[in-house]
Amino acid sequence: MLHPDIQNRSLFINRRSQSFYLMKLKILISTGTGMLGVAVAVLLAASAASVSAQSYTWGTTLVSGGTWMTGHGVNVFWNGTPNCNPNYVGGNSYTTYNGTQYYTGEQYQCGELPFRLYTTLGWYLGAWPDTYAYQMYTSPPAGMQTHANGSGYVPVPGDCVVWNTAATTDTAGHVAVVNYVDGGHVYICEQNMCNYGTAILNRSGSNGSTLARADGWGAGALLGCVHSPNNPNTYINTHINPCVARTSDGRLELFAVDLSGNMTHNYQTSPGGSWAGWTLLGTASNLFATNSFPAVGVNADGRLELFAVASSGVINHIWQKVAGSSAATNWSSFTAFSSSVSPTAKLAVGNWANGVQDLFVIGTDGVLYHNYQTAPNSGWAGFVSLGGSWQQDGDIAVGRENDGRVEVFVIGNTGNLYHNWETAANGTSWNGWANIGGALAEQVRVAVGRNSDGRLEVFTLGTDGVCYHEWETTANTPGTWSSWGSLGGLWKVDAKPFVGTDSNGALEVFLIGSTGNLYHNYQSGGGWSGWLSLTGSFTQNVRPCVGMNQSGKLEVFLTGPSADVQTATESAANSATWSAFSSLGGSWN
Template sequence: MPLDPALASLRVALDADDCLDAFARGVDSTLQHIWQTSPNSGWSDDWVSLGGMIVAAPTVFRDAEGRLEVFAPGVDSGIRHIRQQDDGGWGEWDDLGGKSLGGEVAVFQNAGGQLAAFMRGADSTLQYIWQTSPAGEWGGWKDLGGKLRSDPAVFQNADGTLEVFVRWSDDAVWHIRQSGANGGWGAWQSLGGKLLADPAVFRDADGCLEVFAAHGSDGDSDTNLWCVRQTTANGGWGEWANLGGDVRGVPAVLQDGQDNLVVLARDKNSTVSWISQAGGAWGSWQSLGGEASADPVLARSADGRLEAFYLGYDSAVWHTWQEAGGSWRNGWVSRGGKIANF
């Protein structure tokens, strides 16, 4: 099966009832979702439409009140937004404005509890907007400059400051960080590298951010996974390290129940593989099989087990999970759907 370079239109998050909820852009461009019927357990029978008309993968994040909030660009390139209600149902779509290049929005909660959303603007600068109070209304878009070639990735440092990472116009990773928790922003700085796809970021058990990307070296079209890590929590950065893997696209990164980082990626044959970090050292790549038409997604169940998802060439979502003890289930289960990719 040839590898489709598309990004997944699928995202998964844990809701206030400790049930996973999966969101995706359907082939009709509406937001679709399917959810666990109880924590760590079965799933609803069918995908349900939440309406809207979106042109990229949705982004989902849980707000300060435990409700899920979903973001995606609309057909006019403005950012659309829908919020879960107290009874678990969903409100109406609202328009957060802005003018994106139609890619995915990055969202994280700042130290004060407000959500902040970041996008690649129509002029390839980094644009962001934030809630004026935790789980509250939204302010206006601000321009942080930059020369972005990718959608942004964002995570929170151990000191509460947000830090955003992008693929720059020179294909290196550049980053920008808040000057203080809930504060303004510093200057853009380069972390180097020669990226072949967008970066991903997560914070490890030592409180250090780690950035991952498919990476080239010295003009080679090498597609191994590379990683660069803060040398101390909230501190400076080390050198890029090659983790191997012959990966394609954007990796999925998450911390498991033992506080180890786990990375999922697909290879040139569309197979999903994983690698994990324990005690600061990385293991070897292992295959989970499957035939993914887009980048895989990771989520963590209420009991700490990781669950993996991918979009298949049949436009359905496929799913597997860790068993008790951390080993992965043998094989994938279809969760159906008619899901779009890009």
């Protein structure tokens, strides 16, 4: 069945001009015969010379749908000759949603990409009622929200970026789709503009909302962005994703990426004491996505080691030269692993029983990989597949069994929680993925802790907004788990549960509620305390972290209402009472 707006639609123009600017040509309509295609490669930038030197068969897949918009994109196709093809050479595109087929434009003009994407996701069904790409901004369907270039609006994944006509020979304009955004750039996917299918827009001006192509290729003035009210994505650079560890001399050290994309750190000047203030880690040339997810580990000899994904998608690490000192001179330079992932991929790190660090990440192919040190405090083996098919930005939780075996947890696209574990401590053999159930949203955070008797316990949010937990029935038996139990509450599904362990071994879970207060729930007397407010005024989807001071007092860190980092500490080890929140400074959104 065709979309009703398409069934009686007449043939619009079929331009044949060979002008470079006509690469974007018409975004819609033809009644020609269908011909499917696929195209695009996952390179983020290239020179015009390198582009013209490349040649693909028409319909080649340049970017696979599973590699952009955190796995929710659609295939990006090559339209040919050699940068673009202004002529109508394909057939009509049809996309099925909920069993109904909708016309989604001409293969593979620029507008066909957002039409197919929006129909696939259910945001808008079928082609838009426009003739040219620029009209997607000037006369979009009812309900679509337009934001002029430089207006202060920062686009989100799935938004359309629209260009005006470039010259008298070009009446079409161009449209692309936002993949992701970081502090300095907007990363787009596009058809009929280049034979990479991807490009970068530089951000400047008010709130970084003035966008311009980094490659300088021939497109007219950038008009602005179009946002669908059905697009659930929000601008996620509003909060940092801090991580914390304790140095060998007992001080907490905190790490976060600032608004310029630089890695910074802040550390206690003495155990449990005052904080030194935020300073640069590495150099200003080391750039990371501002919404990236760094992870900090501890070497067997006590040296901290930080892992982060650069804005290029390459995983970097930096480490203390000797254990203890947080001084800039005691840190190495950032060094890259020979791997590339999504710039917003989440990293997680654990330790084998012998102290070897093990780093986990989901690749652009959706597979979970890990890279481990060849010996304690030593070099790295290289990334090895642990299999599976996961969202690229899915949360990874790492725990360790009481017998020393590392265990990793990931939510699958079925909404179930899966886990995989070492078959022997300090070994390279893994059991394989096992399903421990649940009804979870893929984007939620999973937190894991170890009970005082050695049993692992996981915490997450269900699709109903309730906090759930599940635990091993006996220590060191990863194949046997309880059923899911409720810890109550009603939380946004993008709230981020996190867990700490008190010095007496009791687990303590934290969540931000709809009131903006931070709540905690801790083990007590064989049960749980229930949710208690620690006060505060926070956004529910900020990503906190927790560390333990040398004194045994837990301390939490999260982005505050004034865009600073806020912290609160237990009044004493194992206490139910906490300090008021205080600021560690910085400006993070």
